[in-house]
Amino acid sequence: xxxxxxxxxxxxxxxxxxxxxxxxxxxxxxxxxxxxxxxxxxxxxxxxxxxxxxxxxxxxxxxxxxxxxxxxxxxxxxxxxxxxxxxxxxxxxxxxxxxxxxxxxxxxxxxxxxxxxxxxxxxxxxxxxxxxxxxxxxxxxxxxxxxxxxxxxxxxxxxxxxxxxxxxxxxxxxxxxxxxxxxxxxxxxxxxxxxxxxxxxxxxxxxxxxxxxxxxxxxxxxxxxxxxxxxxxxxxxxxxxxxxxxxxxxxxxxxxxxxxxxxxxxxxxxxxxxxxxxxxxxxxxxxxxxxxxxxxxxxxxxxxxxxxxxxxxxxxxxxxxxxxxxxxxxxxxxxxxxxxxxxxxxxxxxxxxxxxxxxxxxxxxxxxxxxxxxxxxxxxxxxxxxxxxxxxxxxxxx
Ligand SMILES: *Cc1c(COP(=O)(O)O)cnc(C)c1O
Numbered sequence: 204x205x206x207x208x209x210x211x212x213x214x215x216x217x218x219x220x221x222x223x224x225x226x227x228x229x230x231x232x233x234x235x236x237x238x239x240x241x242x243x244x245x246x247x248x249x250x251x252x253x254x255x256x257x258x259x260x261x262x263x264x265x266x267x268x269x270x271x272x273x274x275x276x277x278x279x280x281x282x283x284x285x286x287x288x289x290x291x292x293x294x295x296x297x298x299x300x301x302x303x304x305x306x307x308x309x310x311x312x313x314x315x316x317x318x319x320x321x322x323x324x325x326x327x328x329x330x331x332x333x334x335x336x337x338x339x340x341x342x343x344x345x346x347x348x349x350x351x352x353x354x355x356x357x358x359x360x361x362x363x364x365x366x367x368x369x370x371x372x373x374x375x376x377x378x379x380x381x382x383x384x385x386x387x388x389x390x391x392x393x394x395x396x397x398x399x400x401x402x403x404x405x406x407x408x409x410x411x412x413x414x415x416x417x418x419x420x421x422x423x424x425x426x427x428x429x430x431x432x433x434x435x436x437x438x439x440x441x442x443x444x445x446x447x448x449x450x451x452x453x454x455x456x457x458x459x460x461x462x463x464x465x466x467x468x469x470x471x472x473x474x475x476x477x478x479x480x481x482x483x484x485x486x487x488x489x490x491x492x493x494x495x496x497x498x499x500x501x502x503x504x505x506x507x508x509x510x511x512x513x514x515x516x517x518x519x520x521x522x523x524x525x526x527x528x529x530x531x532x533x534x535x536x537x538x539x540x541x542x543x544x545x546x547x548x549x550x551x552x553x554x555x556x557x558x559x560x561x562x563x564x565x566x567x568x569x570x571x572x573x574x575x576x577x578x579x580x581x582x583x584x585x586x587x588x589x590x591x592x593x594x595x596x597x598x599x600x601x
Contacts (some may be wrong), residue, residue: 207584213458214276220269232451233265266450273424273457278392278405283425283563284434286449289408290316292422296384296406299437303329306350310337312360312565337365345377357386357548361567362513362549362573364488366497369504373401393464403427409453411540415463420451429457467510471576475512476586488513512574520531520569523548529591544584547573
């Protein structure tokens with residue numbers, strides 16, 4: 204290890220900006236839209252890119268710069284850009300590169316709004332796509348056309364927790380000179396680093412595990428410097444910049460990300476083990492559970508199994524909704540990656556706009572429940588889930 208190359212956890216903490224004249228220990232918040240110059244000449248040089256300096260917070264800001272620097276160090280990326288939300292990052296990662304006539308090969312199991320961008324917005328600008336099944340990466344090559352420019356995928360997927368082999372995706376992209384764009388939100392750089400497998404861009408919703416406490420929205424695109432230059436040009440002129448306040452929150456959140464992820468993952472594995480074999484639960488999906496159909500792959504490309512557990516109830520949609528109604532501690536919300544455990548019934552909420560066949564195609568059965576496992580004591584989480592399943596509980600009225 205090089206002398207100055209600190210380890211992952213240390214980079215997230217010590218990668219902060221130099222202190223100002225006040226010698227403050229914790230990074231201050233730079234709530235300023237613009238920055239001043241001591242001379243017209245330096246101002247001209249800065250605008251021309253011949254001198255370093257921050258001009259305007261739509262382009263960059265000390266707080267967003269610090270967040271980007273830390274996130275890049277953690278993900279092994281050359282450069283990055285911070286956006287107002289995860290979706291702004293997803294959109295920038297597409298729009299900065301695609302033009303009329305281009306084709307995108309995408310995993311069928313992408314985030315709902317990513318699906319809307321691919322199916323409703325990009326076609327307006329003459330950009331088409333083909334969906335392929337996540338588990339079928341060995342056969343993706345057949346969907347490539349002479350106009351294919353990018354491969355877009357998410358692993359593990361939401362909410363079905365299907366994995367895509369990143370090494371194979373990276374090799375496919377390299378063979379055909381395509382940009383590989385991976386939404387790494389579910390795993391975070393703590394568990395999975397797509398750039399090491401040949402991805403060119405790694406996209407995040409900072410809103411989820413990165414913030415970790417359900418406070419702010421934010422997004423990040425990190426990757427190869429040459430590509431990020433295009434993302435920066437797109438964002439600089441279209442304006443989806445992250446607010447300095449959110450960057451300040453998220454940069455501090457990164458300091459605790461790896462400690463939190465270890466606990467989230469530990470709790471999730473224990474909940475998955477509890478659910479497996481529980482009466483009324485027909486199937487449990489968790490990447491690091493040996494029964495997961497892609498367990499070997501999960502062990503290979505994910506350091507831990509992540510904070511999301513999905514399971515199917517035998518009674519279908521009614522059982523899923525009854526389970527949610529019986530929870531006493533866990534929250535009912537569509538968010539994920541919070542310190543508080545959250546349960547969602549995808550078929551009636553996040554994925555209700557999909558047609559039944561579309562839900563089936565991405566493995567969302569009517570009885571599927573998604574749990575974002577929080578940082579409460581695992582015994583309390585298991586007790587609440589257990590009583591809501593109607594098993595070992597007292598005083599639950601049916
Ligand atoms: C939440 C989420 C997004 C969108 O992020 P926002 O911050 O809500 O805009 C994108 N991809 C995945 C996988 C997500 O979970």
